[in-house]
Amino acid sequence: MANGITEITGLEHIDRGYANITEKLANLGAKIWREEMTEKEIQQFQNS
Numbered sequence: 001m002a003n004g005i006t007e008i009t010g011l012e013h014i015d016r017g018y019a020n021i022t023e024k025l026a027n028l029g030a031k032i033w034r035e036e037m038t039e040k041e042i043q044q045f046q047n048s
Helices: 011-017 021-027 039-046
Strands: none
Touching: none
């Protein structure tokens, strides 16, 4: 199993395209949580 953290943005696209993706990944051993981006993080993401 891989170690580390993977950060994913644009979850609305993933949620729309994959039914029950959170549950499926959790069943494989993934530890998943969701966080809202701050305004500063959104600006940094848009400018990258």
